[in-house]
Amino acid sequence: xxxxxxxxxxxxxxxxxxxxxxxxxxxxxxxxxxxxxxxxxxxxxxxxxxxxxxxxxxxxxxxxxxxxxxxxxxxxxxxxxxxxxxxxxxxxxxxxxxxxxxxxxxxxxxxxxxxxxxxxxxxxxxxxxxxxxxxxxxxxxxxxxxxxxxxxxxxxxxxxxxxxxxxxxxxxxxxxxxxxxxxxxxxxxxxxxxxxxxxxxxxxxxxxxxxxxxxxxxxxxxxxxxxxxxxxxxxxxxxxxxxxxxxxxxxxxxxxxxxxxxxxxxxxxxxxxxxxxxxxxxxxxxxxxxxxxxxxxxxxxxxxxxxxxxxxxxxxxxxxxxxxxxxxxxxxxxxxxxxxxxxxxx
Amino acid sequence: xxxxxxxxxxxxxxxxxxxxxxxxxxxxxxxxxxxxxxxxxxxxxxxxxxxxxxxxxxxxxxxxxxxxxxxxxxxxxxxxxxxxxxxxxxxxxxxxxxxxxxxxxxxxxxxxxxxxxxxxxxxxxxxxxxxxxxxxxxxxxxxxxxxxxxxxxxxxxxxxxxxxxxxxxxxxxxxxxxxxxxxxxxxxxxxxxxxxxxxxxxxxxxxxxxxxxxxxxxxxxxxxxxxxxxxxxxxxxxxxxxxxxxxxxxxxxxxxxxxxxxxxxxxxxxxxxxxxxxxxxxxxxxxxxxxxxxxxxxxxxxxxxxxxxxxxxxxxxxxx
Numbered sequence: 001x002x003x004x005x006x007x008x009x010x011x012x013x014x015x016x017x018x019x020x021x022x023x024x025x026x027x028x029x030x031x032x033x034x035x036x037x038x039x040x041x042x043x044x045x046x047x048x049x050x051x052x053x054x055x056x057x058x059x060x061x062x063x064x065x066x067x068x069x070x071x072x073x074x075x076x077x078x079x080x081x082x083x084x085x086x087x088x089x090x091x092x093x094x095x096x097x098x099x100x101x102x103x104x105x106x107x108x109x110x111x112x113x114x115x116x117x118x119x120x121x122x123x124x125x126x127x128x129x130x131x132x133x134x135x136x137x138x139x140x141x142x143x144x145x146x147x148x149x150x151x152x153x154x155x156x157x158x159x160x161x162x163x164x165x166x167x168x169x170x171x172x173x174x175x176x177x178x179x180x181x182x183x184x185x186x187x188x189x190x191x192x193x194x195x196x197x198x199x200x201x202x203x204x205x206x207x208x209x210x211x212x213x214x215x216x217x218x219x220x221x222x223x224x225x226x227x228x229x230x231x232x233x234x235x236x237x238x239x240x241x242x243x244x245x246x247x248x249x250x251x252x253x254x255x256x257x258x259x260x261x262x263x264x265x266x267x268x269x270x271x272x273x274x275x276x277x278x279x280x281x282x283x284x285x286x287x288x289x290x291x292x293x294x295x296x297x298x299x300x301x302x303x304x305x306x307x308x309x310x311x312x313x314x315x316x317x318x319x320x321x322x323x324x325x326x327x328x329x330x331x332x333x334x335x336x337x338x339x340x341x342x343x344x345x346x
Numbered sequence: 347x348x349x350x351x352x353x354x355x356x357x358x359x360x361x362x363x364x365x366x367x368x369x370x371x372x373x374x375x376x377x378x379x380x381x382x383x384x385x386x387x388x389x390x391x392x393x394x395x396x397x398x399x400x401x402x403x404x405x406x407x408x409x410x411x412x413x414x415x416x417x418x419x420x421x422x423x424x425x426x427x428x429x430x431x432x433x434x435x436x437x438x439x440x441x442x443x444x445x446x447x448x449x450x451x452x453x454x455x456x457x458x459x460x461x462x463x464x465x466x467x468x469x470x471x472x473x474x475x476x477x478x479x480x481x482x483x484x485x486x487x488x489x490x491x492x493x494x495x496x497x498x499x500x501x502x503x504x505x506x507x508x509x510x511x512x513x514x515x516x517x518x519x520x521x522x523x524x525x526x527x528x529x530x531x532x533x534x535x536x537x538x539x540x541x542x543x544x545x546x547x548x549x550x551x552x553x554x555x556x557x558x559x560x561x562x563x564x565x566x567x568x569x570x571x572x573x574x575x576x577x578x579x580x581x582x583x584x585x586x587x588x589x590x591x592x593x594x595x596x597x598x599x600x601x602x603x604x605x606x607x608x609x610x611x612x613x614x615x616x617x618x619x620x621x622x623x624x625x626x627x628x629x630x631x632x633x634x635x636x637x638x639x640x641x642x643x644x645x646x647x648x649x650x651x652x653x654x655x656x657x658x659x660x661x662x663x664x665x666x
Binding site for chain 1: 455473506666
C-alpha cells in the first residue's frame with residue numbers, strides 16, 4: 001500500500017478553529033459516510049442506481065443505506081442506464097438532489113444523451129432558468145481483470161462537455177469531502193471513482209467534511225519535477241516520488257482532484273517552481289486530459305520550463321484481459337520513475 | 347363541456363396556429379435563424395391536455411414545442427423574442443425555437459433530442475411522489491420517440507414506481523420523413539402500455555374534446571396516486587418536418603386531403619356551434635383577438651435588444 005496523506009485543506013475549509021477528529025476508513029466507506037451524512041442533512045438527497053439496495057452497490061458504497069433511509073430514498077432501478085440517469089435529471093430539475101450511480105463508467109455510453117445533451121446543457125440552453133444539482137457517481141479503471149468493457153478511464157469524454165464538472169478523488173478523505181461538496185453543488189457533477197481505490201485506507205475526518213471542487217492538492221512537495229495526476233495514479237505517483245527521493249530527485253505530486261473546474265494556478269505555480277512537468281494518467285494517451293494540462297503548461301509557463309511538458313499515459317488500446325497484458329498497458333510505478341528521471345536528466 | 351372551457355380551448359388552439367403562421371412569415375423574412383418545426387395540425391393535443399394542468403405541474407416538450415409552450419401559458423412576446431434571438435426571449439437567445447423552457451409555468455423545456463424529455467418528465471414525477479405533493483408531469487413526444495430506448499426505460503420505471511406521469515404520444519404519422527406505418531409493426535401504439543402494466547388510451551387527436559376527456563381521466567388518476575398512463579393521440583402534421591422541408595416522402599394529394607380532413611380548429615368550430623357553446627361570430631371575434639395579440643407580441647419581440655454576449659462561466663455553471 002503506497003503512503004497516503006490527509007489532504008492539507010480541511011482545516012482551511014472549516015476555519016481555523018475547527019480541529020477535526022479523524023478515523024481510518026476505506027475509500028468505499030468514506031463515500032458511504034458522505035452519502036449518509038448528506039442524506040441525513042438534506043431530505044432532498046436520494047440515490048438511484050442498479051444493485052444499490054440490499055446488495056449495497058457493486059462496490060459496497062451504498063451498503064447499509066437502505067436500512068437507514070428506506071427504498072424511497074435508496075431507489076434501486078432496473079438495468080436501465082438512460083432511464084435512471086434521465087429520471088435523476090428530471091428529479092434534479094424539480095427540487096431533489098439525486099445521486100445516480102452508474103456501476104461502470106463503461107456503461108455511461110448508454111446514458112450519454114441525458115448526461116451530455118440534457119443535464120450538462122440545460123442551464124445554458126434555457127438561459128439560466130434552471131439548476132441541475134445532479135451527481136453521477138461511477139467508477140473506472142483497470143486492474144481487476146474485468147477486460148475491455150469494464151475497465152476504461154473515460155474522464156476525458158466528460159471534460160470535453162461544457163456544463164459538466166468532473167471530479168476524481170484519490171484518497172478516502174478527498175472522496176468523502178468531494179462527494180459531499182458535489183452533492184451540495186448546483187451543477188451536474190461526474191464523480192469518477194477508481195475500482196482499485198475502494199479498498200485503500202486513510203484517515204478521514206469524521207462528521208461534516210467538505211473539499212471544494214476546483215482545488216488541487218499538493219500531496220507531496222518537491223523541487224525538481226512536478227507530477228500532475230489524479231485518481232489512483234496519485235498513489236502510484238507518491239510511490240514513485242519516494243523511489244525518486246532515494247535517487248536524489250525531489251518530485252512534487254499535484255493531485256488535481258477535480259478536472260473541471262481545474263485548479264490551473266496550483267499546477268502552474270508548482271511547475272514554475274520545479275520547471276518540469278510530467279502528467280500521469282491511466283486513460284489512453286491519445287486525446288487524454290493530460291494533453292490539455294500539458295498544453296496549458298506549455299501555453300502559460302513556457303518561459304519557466306527547462307524541458308517540454310511530458311505525458312505518461314495508457315497505451316492507445318482497449319484494456320486486455322490477461323494480467324500481464326493488462327498491467328502492460330497502463331503506467332506503473334517504475335514507468336513513472338523512469339519518465340521523471342528522463343525529464344529531470346533531459 | 348361548458349361554454350367557457352370550449353371557447354378557451356378554441357382560443358388556445360387558434361393561438362398556436364397563428365403563432366406558427368406568424369413564425370413562418372418571420373422565417374421567410376430571414377428574421378429567424380436556424381430552423382423551426384410547426385405544430386400546426388396538432389393543436390388539440392397540447393390544448394386538451396394542458397387545460398387540466400396547474401402552473402406547478404410539469405411538462406417536457408419536443409423540437410416541435412411551440413404548441414406545448416403556449417398551452418402551458420407561456421408569454422407569446424417572450425417566445426417570439428427567443429425565436430428572434432433577443433435578450434428578452436425566454437432563454438435570452440441561447441436556446442432558440444428548439445430550446446424554449448418556462449420554468450415559472452412548469453415547462454421544463456423543449457428538446458432537440460427525440461425522446462430526450464421522456465425520462466426527465468419521469469424524474470419530475472418522482473419529485474412529486476418523493477415530496478408527497480399532488481403535482482403531475484406530462485411528457486409530450488412524437489411517434490418517432492416511441493421507438494427510442496428512453497420510451498421503454500421510462501415507461502417501465504414509472505410503472506414499477508407508480509409515478510404521477512402521463513406520456514402523451516402525438517402520432518403525427520411521420521418521424522421526420524419516416525411514416526409511422528413503416529416504423530411500427532403495430533397499428534395502435536397505445537397497446538404498448540400493456541407491456542409496462544399501465545393503461546393505454548388512444549384518441550382522435552384532432553378532437554380537442556376527446557383529448558380533454560382522456561387527459562382528464564389520466565391526470566386525475568395520476569394525482570390520486572394511481573400511476574402513469576400512455577395516451578396516444580392520432581394526429582397529422584400539416585407542415586413538413588421543418589420549415590422548408592421539400593416533403594418528398596408525401597404526395598400533394600395526401601397533404602391537401604389530410605389538412606382539410608384533419609384540422610382540429612375546423613373540427614372544434616363545428617361542434618362548438620352545433621352544440622350551442624358558441625356562435626360563428628364569437629369564434630371570429632376570438633380569431634381577431636388572437637391576431638391582434640400576436641401582432642403586439644411580434645412588435646414587442648422585434649423591439650427587444652439582441653442577445654447579450656455570453657458570460658463565462660455564469661451562463662454555463664451555477665457556480666465555478
